[in-house]
Amino acid sequence: MESVTHLPGLSAVMIWTLLKVLIVFSAVMGIASLWTWVERRGSAMLQDRIGPNRALLFGRWQLLGLPQLVADGIKFFFKEDQVPPHVTKSLYWLAPVLAFVPALIGFAVIPFGRDFTYKGVPYHLSILEPGNSMGMLFPLAIGAVAVYGILVAAWSSNNKWAILGGMRASAQMVSYEISLGLAVLAIFMKVGGYDPSEIIKDQMASGWFIWRQPLGFLVFFTCMFAESNRLPFDFAEGEAEIVGFHNEYGSMKFALIALSEYGHIITASALIATLYFGGWAVPFMPEAPVLLTILFFLIKLLFFLWVFVWVRWTLPRFRYDQLMFLGWKVLLPISMANLIFNAWLMSRGH
Amino acid sequence: MFLVFALITIIGALAMFRQKNVIVAGLCMVLTFFGVAGLFLMLSNPVAAALQIIVYSGAIMVLVLFTIMLLNSHEEEPAIQARPIQRWVGASLIAVFGAFAFYIVMGSKALADIDKASRPIAGMNLVRVGEEIFRHYLLGFEIIGLLLLSAMVGAVALTKKEL
Amino acid sequence: MGVIVKKVELTWLDRSYVWPIAQGMIITFRHFLKQIATPTSKRFTIQYPDMKKTLPKGYRGLHELKRFEDGAIKCVACFMCQEACPARCISIEAEEFSELNFTQGFEEKRPSVFKIDMLRCIYCGMCEEACPKDAIWLRNEYEVAAYDRLSMNYGKWDLINTYAGADGKARLTQSQESPATPSRPASTSGNQAGPS
Numbered sequence A: 001m002e003s004v005t006h007l008p009g010l011s012a013v014m015i016w017t018l019l020k021v022l023i024v025f026s027a028v029m030g031i032a033s034l035w036t037w038v039e040r041r042g043s044a045m046l047q048d049r050i051g052p053n054r055a056l057l058f059g060r061w062q063l064l065g066l067p068q069l070v071a072d073g074i075k076f077f078f079k080e081d082q083v084p085p086h087v088t089k090s091l092y093w094l095a096p097v098l099a100f101v102p103a104l105i106g107f108a109v110i111p112f113g114r115d116f117t118y119k120g121v122p123y124h125l126s127i128l129e130p131g132n133s134m135g136m137l138f139p140l141a142i143g144a145v146a147v148y149g150i151l152v153a154a155w156s157s158n159n160k161w162a163i164l165g166g167m168r169a170s171a172q173m174v175s176y177e178i179s180l181g182l183a184v185l186a187i188f189m190k191v192g193g194y195d196p197s198e199i200i201k202d203q204m205a206s207g208w209f210i211w212r213q214p215l216g217f218l219v220f221f222t223c224m225f226a227e228s229n230r231l232p233f234d235f236a237e238g239e240a241e242i243v244g245f246h247n248e249y250g251s252m253k254f255a256l257i258a259l260s261e262y263g264h265i266i267t268a269s270a271l272i273a274t275l276y277f278g279g280w281a282v283p284f285m286p287e288a289p290v291l292l293t294i295l296f297f298l299i300k301l302l303f304f305l306w307v308f309v310w311v312r313w314t315l316p317r318f319r320y321d322q323l324m325f326l327g328w329k330v331l332l333p334i335s336m337a338n339l340i341f342n343a344w345l346m347s348r349g350h
Numbered sequence B: 001m002f003l004v005f006a007l008i009t010i011i012g013a014l015a016m017f018r019q020k021n022v023i024v025a026g027l028c029m030v031l032t033f034f035g036v037a038g039l040f041l042m043l044s045n046p047v048a049a050a051l052q053i054i055v056y057s058g059a060i061m062v063l064v065l066f067t068i069m070l071l072n073s074h075e076e077e078p079a080i081q082a083r084p085i086q087r088w089v090g091a092s093l094i095a096v097f098g099a100f101a102f103y104i105v106m107g108s109k110a111l112a113d114i115d116k117a118s119r120p121i122a123g124m125n126l127v128r129v130g131e132e133i134f135r136h137y138l139l140g141f142e143i144i145g146l147l148l149l150s151a152m153v154g155a156v157a158l159t160k161k162e163l
Numbered sequence C: 001m002g003v004i005v006k007k008v009e010l011t012w013l014d015r016s017y018v019w020p021i022a023q024g025m026i027i028t029f030r031h032f033l034k035q036i037a038t039p040t041s042k043r044f045t046i047q048y049p050d051m052k053k054t055l056p057k058g059y060r061g062l063h064e065l066k067r068f069e070d071g072a073i074k075c076v077a078c079f080m081c082q083e084a085c086p087a088r089c090i091s092i093e094a095e096e097f098s099e100l101n102f103t104q105g106f107e108e109k110r111p112s113v114f115k116i117d118m119l120r121c122i123y124c125g126m127c128e129e130a131c132p133k134d135a136i137w138l139r140n141e142y143e144v145a146a147y148d149r150l151s152m153n154y155g156k157w158d159l160i161n162t163y164a165g166a167d168g169k170a171r172l173t174q175s176q177e178s179p180a181t182p183s184r185p186a187s188t189s190g191n192q193a194g195p196s
Helices: A012-046 A067-078 A089-109 A137-145 A147-156 A160-191 A196-206 A214-227 A251-276 A290-312 A320-348 B002-018 B022-042 B046-071 B084-107 B109-116 B126-136 B138-159 C018-037 C080-084 C126-130 C156-161
Strands: A116-118 A121-123 C063-065 C090-096 C109-117 C136-138
Touching (some): A012 A251, A012 C018, A137 B046, A147 A251, A160 A320, A160 B046, A251 A290, A290 C018, B002 B022, B126 B138, C080 C090, C126 C136
Antiparallel strands (some): A116 A121, C063 C136
């Protein structure tokens, strides 16, 4: 460490940041690809099936079907990368990147463990240091940008079903963003700040927001499903029933788009855990050791990831008009009422 | 950094004008918005940057692109006849507005402060934005709210045949 | 006649979505736990190449041409099955037969060619029904597959041997039959690389 820090332009802080970026992105990618397995095995278990178990590691070890991941990866890499002749080439190549990058960087502000001090230097366990005054606005902004991957993919495919899928998805994401923002706003108001670490501190002091704002949680939770295009709101691509925005994509480009969906649900569950379930806070242990807080954050994250899978295989898909009805006429009033109710509660004290 | 963001902004804007394809032009505009957001970040105003991305690129441009896709007019129609006067009026208007903006910026008190001040500008955050809006500019805020409301009501009244 | 659909009145609890969704999730999770706790071999799924379904009695699979204990073919080439076959997949050629030291000696007639095109067969069992001699059986073998169309054309000796392995009997070939068979080459039956 000592010799490295003497290199020009490299300080301990920078190394720490790089390390965090590396760890977090590889963890997100790892969980995302792992979750393609959990999705299939878990759905099989939920539906009394068995799921993928034919792929064998070195032709011998079944490992609960985990080698399927490797097999899929190899398949995606070596598949012919076909570009249909009627696409808009540049945008067609750009779209998977546009879909993938927001899915990765949305995680950046979320603290995944307690701050700690080592040799007098404070270290924060989130990629962007707290107090950057971007706070929770960052994931919201990234979530807003995530639409472009879908829109661009849909339009550049030059395929009418792809365009229809993209339009369904974009309309849905734009409509649900409003209730999402209002639900989060109620939390900002209560905390009096919008930095995720402040929100977690507030929750440690006076209880998780799931108990304090159950209505806001419901709205936020539902909107997260819509934002990450998961069932019951998966109008961007509906597997067998509705043709989606990426039906002109194959091989690694498709893999990027599919992985970006999992990246979105990881960010979504991290947001749910941070905003409503105390983030890395360990219940009944205000001074928990750092590793334990990371573990608790992981547990919460994985639980909500599992809930995403669980809900997907429990509920049927909504009809499109039902989706719009729910978004504009149910969730928006509820989130507004939640906001105003909380504002009233706060104003009573003054 | 400033140069990078400024270049992104300007290139995006120019590409938008030169682009015949409406959708690609829209995407170029998104690029411009990102450049502007970067410039806001340089001005140590992350709130404005975030709001720029959320509101402009996240909502408004998506809706614009959505409408373009719905109308299915991907290619711009060629102008029926070229009118040189349009070009001249446009250029002169740009010159006038540019000079005006330059004058305002150079004459503003904040710029003079930057030159003198050794202290860094305090970063903007959501709390300060709220205070500014609701303490100093409340009337303007309310008027804008009313204006937007009336615009919304008007739009609904125009589009909906049977009220 | 139309069916009168009863409209279910939803209570406010059902309308809220929250409680019904929670109920549904509890149900699926119960299934999840049950499935996790069951060992793989006892789950509903029959993992085909490793596990096979026990077929019901009277399952109509691959055909077998039956023989008497002394090895004579039961079929008397009466063409009943060929007539009964809705898919027209059976084609028979008869021949005279007068070897008295076989059971069949009294019958004086047997097939020289008995072909079933398994690609056309629909496994309806009509041939089995039609046979007066109980000579053709549809049994429980269902993995009828080959790499080319020609090997799906089963000849007489293939059909006799279809269940030789399953019954633990030796496969019969033409040379094992009595030398008294007519010298006319009876093996127009395509090939011998039939099923095992």
